[in-house]
Amino acid sequence: MHPFEYAAPETLDDALALLRAHRDEARVLAGGQSLVPLLNYRLARPRVVVDITGLPLGGVGVDDGRLRLGALVRHHQLEESDAVARHCPVLREAARLIGNVRVRALGTLGGSLAHADPAAELPAAMTALDARLLVASATGRRTIAAREFFTGPLTTALAPDEIVTEVEIPATPAHGWAVEQFARRAGDFGLVTVVALVSVDRRGRIEDARLALGGVADRPVRAAAAEDVLRGEEPIAERVAWAAEIARERLDPPSDAFASGAYRRLLAGVLCRRALARAVDCALGTR
Amino acid sequence: MIARMVLNGRQREVEVRPNQTLLEVLRDTLGIFDVKQGCDEGVCGACTVLLDGRPVSSCLVLAPAVRGRAVVTLRGLERDGGLHPLQEAFVRHGAVQCGFCTPGMLLTVLAFLERERYPDRETLRAALEGNLCRCTGYAKILDAVEAYVRGEQGDG
Numbered sequence: 453m454h455p456f457e458y459a460a461p462e463t464l465d466d467a468l469a470l471l472r473a474h475r476d477e478a479r480v481l482a483g484g485q486s487l488v489p490l491l492n493y494r495l496a497r498p499r500v501v502v503d504i505t506g507l508p509l510g511g512v513g514v515d516d517g518r519l520r521l522g523a524l525v526r527h528h529q530l531e532e533s534d535a536v537a538r539h540c541p542v543l544r545e546a547a548r549l550i551g552n553v554r555v556r557a558l559g560t561l562g563g564s565l566a567h568a569d570p571a572a573e574l575p576a577a578m579t580a581l582d583a584r585l586l587v588a589s590a591t592g593r594r595t596i597a598a599r600e601f602f603t604g605p606l607t608t609a610l611a612p613d614e615i616v617t618e619v620e621i622p623a624t625p626a627h628g629w630a631v632e633q634f635a636r637r638a639g640d641f642g643l644v645t646v647v648a649l650v651s652v653d654r655r656g657r658i659e660d661a662r663l664a665l666g667g668v669a670d671r672p673v674r675a676a677a678a679e680d681v682l683r684g685e686e687p688i689a690e691r692v693a694w695a696a697e698i699a700r701e702r703l704d705p706p707s708d709a710f711a712s713g714a715y716r717r718l719l720a721g722v723l724c725r726r727a728l729a730r731a732v733d734c735a736l737g738t739r
Numbered sequence: 740m741i742a743r744m745v746l747n748g749r750q751r752e753v754e755v756r757p758n759q760t761l762l763e764v765l766r767d768t769l770g771i772f773d774v775k776q777g778c779d780e781g782v783c784g785a786c787t788v789l790l791d792g793r794p795v796s797s798c799l800v801l802a803p804a805v806r807g808r809a810v811v812t813l814r815g816l817e818r819d820g821g822l823h824p825l826q827e828a829f830v831r832h833g834a835v836q837c838g839f840c841t842p843g844m845l846l847t848v849l850a851f852l853e854r855e856r857y858p859d860r861e862t863l864r865a866a867l868e869g870n871l872c873r874c875t876g877y878a879k880i881l882d883a884v885e886a887y888v889r890g891e892q893g894d895g
Contacts, residue, residue: 505804
């Protein structure tokens with residue numbers, strides 16, 4: 453590791469002042485599960501590391517059906533929290549797929565979102581959930597929709613002096629859910645990850661359908677066209693398969709050392725179908 | 740700078756540089772060689788320690804960020820100067836070959852059993868999926884853990 457200074461501010465204002473002073477030369481340390489590997493491999497060379505784990509940003513709360521998660525909520529809390537299980541069970545399923553047990557012990561929600569790996573589980577889940585990220589800097593506060601937050605590989609709408617403080621997730625009370633992922637080895641990032649949410653109205657037709665994918669583009673994406681062909685329709689297998697087909701057709705995933713774009717695209721179609729089918733069963737109460 | 744921790748039950752203050760990991764401090768400064776250095780990216784599990792009771796990769800924890808918390812390494816499992824019963828089960832079942840993954844396996848298993856007392860083999864397999872072993876093929880490790888869970892003693 454290259455040398456750097458270490459600061460552990462005890463208040464949000466102190467942390468934000470440090471980021472304002474050092475801007476691009478500072479890196480924020482939360483759980484460290486993405487930053488420390490980059491430091492170990494000397495891929496990141498910050499002048500200052502600002503450890504924010506002493507800040508009071510670890511709360512889990514429910515407010516008018518909305519789930520409010522502090523940026524320092526750790527992945528294992530998403531797996532274990534009763535409030536998450538009750539108000540946003542898809543998040544528990546997504547969190548279980550993250551890295552390994554050690555990553556989940558330390559990794560944080562805000563850290564995963566700010567790191568913005570295009571294949572990561574939580575960015576895809578937040579994209580499906582239409583989450584809103586509360587962001588702070590020394591000069592102000594703002595809210596960014598998940599769909600606008602991710603702007604490219606490891607790139608977000610955050611300015612260098614901003615940090616994520618909280619994530620707010622709108623209620624999805626009647627939604628069935630599923631997360632489908634294919635990874636080469638347990639603990640790897642998925643080649644493709646699909647998050648599906650489906651609700652069914654009293655006539656048994658699909659009311660709301662949401663489909664988000666990770667690993668198929670430079671950022672998590674919603675399959676809006678596939679969602680459109682599901683809304684108002686009966687949740688039968690043929691319709692689900694057709695929606696998955698539409699999602700697949702509109703993707704043009706990149707190739708890399710692990711999988712070709714064509715293979716990722718094929719995989720995306722299969723995983724979309726499985727995720728939607730399972731989310732439908734879940735919404736109908738048959739699972 | 741000074742890093743504080745409760746290491747294997749003892750309060751310690753150690754002089755560290757900000758760019759040192761907990762793994763480096765344990766091995767290079769404190770001479771605790773039961774913590775192994777593997778991949779340096781949190782994938783292999785060789786450097787597992789318990790931080791406030793949860794398994795973490797000590798290669799991915801900056802030393803100053805330990806902030807006084809409790810760190811347990813393999814030697815923290817010692818019972819009256821002897822082996823922990825899980826270690827004995829590993830010996831009995833041939834679950835140790837080169838031994839490099841063993842400390843991480845033992846700590847991960849014990850932390851997991853704190854939460855789930857009587858897991859089946861599939862659950863154990865999933866609990867250990869973040870700990871790589873290149874010798875045993877895992878079968879004997881799982882045998883050893885199952886025997887320990889069943890409370891088997893002796894030379895079985």
